[in-house]
Amino acid sequence: MxxxxxxxxxxxxxxxxxxxxxxxxxxxxxxxxxxxxxxxxxxxxxxxxxxxxxxxxxxxxxxxxxxxxxxxxxxxxxxxxxxxxxxxxxxxxxxxxxxxxxxxxxRGTNRGEYHPGRLPDEVAGALAGMRRVPCRDLADLLHAADLHQFGDREVTRELRAWLRLTRRHRRYLLDGLSDRALALSRFEALALRASLALFPALRPLGLPRALAGASRGLLDYDGDVLVLAGAAGDEVNAGRVLMRHWLTLSGLGYTTHPLSQIIDCVPTREVLAERLGVDDPMSLLHVARVGRPKAPAAPSARV
Ligand SMILES: Cc1cc2nc3c(=O)[nH]c(=O)nc-3n(C[C@H](O)[C@H](O)[C@H](O)COP(=O)(O)O)c2cc1C
Structure with a gap:
């Protein structure tokens, strides 16, 4: 071996x-x-x-x-x-x-802007286990989930440990989420660093609202979000399926941008399950917008 x-x-x-x-x-x-x-x-x-x-x-x-x-x-x-x-x-x-x-x-995640347009039916139909939802139908859930995420001090602290918002970070080329992978301008990266560093102090002043507001327009276009549903407990197999779907899409010129916060947050996960007519909210395993990106994304770092 x-x-x-x-x-x-x-x-x-x-x-x-x-x-x-x-x-x-x-x-x-x-x-x-x-x-x-x-x-x-x-x-x-x-x-x-x-x-x-x-x-x-x-x-x-x-x-x-x-x-x-x-x-x-x-x-x-x-x-x-x-x-x-x-x-x-x-x-x-x-x-x-x-x-x-x-x-x-x-293959790579692309968090930049996408061209308007839905996935052709034959492409979406070939992605077993995936449900397709128009972006705009989930814009309210994304905003609510972002507010929830950025309002949680511990979740934000954990995320911060994996952010590499300056090239001077000692693990910039190794792992985590870089400013470039997150499609942030230098100014946006600086502002995010400063605001997360001051998080406890700025929290009462509405920082979670401001951070969540940054993604407000993300789903306000004519595009698709894919939701992977499967048996909770069988996520390793679902991860294999997800990888194959991402490779299929990537081969056709599409990229994905996961939005896991929508199913991380219990209330938004429940509303999404209801909208999809899915009985068990825990069977929703992954959510990502998908489309043709306007510009290529920077490759993400690896150890
Ligand atoms: C299970 C899973 C959940 C993810 N959730 C998110 C997410 O909520 N938001 C996001 O921007 N990226 C998310 N990603 C994308 C990862 O951040 C990305 O795969 C990683 O940074 C490596 O970059 P690459 O996909 O370009 O290789 C997720 C990826 C996986 C596999």
Whole structure:
């Protein structure tokens, strides 16, 4: 299994919430365990581990695609255990996938402006498990979720630990969310840094409202939001599905911008479930706007 080591930089291109890159690989002679580093989990903003398991599923899918492209016969066996989701192991055949390492490298989150326009029906219809909602229908929920998120001191503190808003940050090129990845101008990045540093003092003056206001217009255009629904508890598998959908979209020139706050916040998650006619709000696993970006995004950092 040692030949996988050389492929790791491409495995690492998998997406993860806050770009924490929580995955670990533990090699033995015939298997490689996929696990996670608890210091890279988000216990405050992701208390159930939903995004952690989605990210690890996306990572497993990336590993399989990259191994298949390198001609290696590798499969994934789910086997949840302490700090572990499963194993990569040798198989009779390479993993069957239409995607390549080049696709994995080309995918990226884009938080900039999108051209107006809905996904063609045949594209949306091919994304199993995904529900499609017009952007404008969720603008109120996004604003409410942002207010909730920025009003929570602990969630904001956890987010701040993963922000890299200046190039002088010692981990700027390694992980977390950079000013460039967040599509912030220099002035916006400076203002965000200053306001988060002063958060406790500015809170009574309405800082959460101001921060939430920054995203007010984000869904005010003719576009689509995709909502992934699945069985709560099966997020590793859902993360694999999500990765394949993102690669499908990316190959067609679309990018995604996740808006997890809408399902992190209990009241907005419940309203969204009601609007979609979904019985169990916990089965909503991921929310992202999707479209054709007006400009390419800066590639996100990796360790
Ligand atoms: C499960 C999951 C949840 C995410 N939630 C958010 C989110 O709420 N907001 C956001 O801007 N990005 C979100 N992202 C995107 C990550 O921040 C992004 O994947 C990471 O920074 C790496 O960048 P890349 O996708 O360009 O490779 C999420 C990604 C995953 C896998």
């Amino acid at each position: 040692n030949e996988l080591r050389a492929l790791e930089p491409d495995f690492w291109r998998a997406p993860s919430a806050h770009n924490t890159q929580p995955w670990t690989l533990t090699y033995t002679d015939d298997e490689v365990a996929i696990g996670w580093d608890p210091d890279r989990a988000l216990p405050i903003s992701d208390p159930t581990g939903r995004d952690l398991r989605l990210s690890l599923g996306a990572f497993a899918e990336c590993c399989l695609i990259v191994c298949a492209d390198a001609g290696l016969r590798i499969a994934f066996r789910p086997d949840p255990g302490p700090l572990r989701v499963g194993f990569l192991h040798e198989a009779a055949e390479p993993y069957q996938t239409p995607f390549t390492t080049a696709d994995v490298r080309a």
